[in-house]
Amino acid sequence: MIKKIEWQPSLCAVIAGVMALAFADTASAQSLEQLREADANGDGSVTWQEMMDMRVSVFERLDRNDNGVVESGDSPAFGPGRSRFEQAFNSLRVADANRDGRITRSEMLSAPAPLFANGDTDGNRVLSARELAALRR
DSSP states (O other): OOOOOOOOHHHHHHHHHHHHHHHOSSOOHHHHHHHHHTOTTOSSOEEHHHHHHHHHHHHHHHOTTOSSEEOGGGSOSSSHHHHHHHHHHHHHGGGOTTOSSOEEHHHHHHSOOHHHHHHOTTOSSEEOHHHHHHHHO
C-alpha cells in the first residue's frame, strides 16, 4: 500500500531544507534555519542524534510504498506532488552510495553531513548555540 502524502509547498520546503543542511558543506540561511528546527528538545543545540532523527523522518515521508528504499517509484503519478518529490529525491542523490538510483535507510543514515561536521568545532557531536551562531557568519 502506498502512503498518501499531501505534497504541500511547506512540506516540500522542509524536505528540501533538510536535505540542504543534511548534505551541504557550506551554510546557507535556509540550511541553518532547518538545522535549528532539528533541535527537537528546544535546548538551543542540535545533537547528532537529532540530526539522524530528522533524516529518518524525511526518509519515511519519501518512502511512500514502505519498501525500505526511496526510489522513483515513490513519486506520485501526477500533479504538483510529482515535481516536489523529484526535487526532494534529486537532493538525496548524494546519499546514494552505490549509485543504483535508490536510497536505502542505511545509505541515508550513513551519508556524510559536512555542515554538521564543520560546525562541530569541539568534536562532541553536538552543535551548541555558539557553534550554530558561528555557522551563520
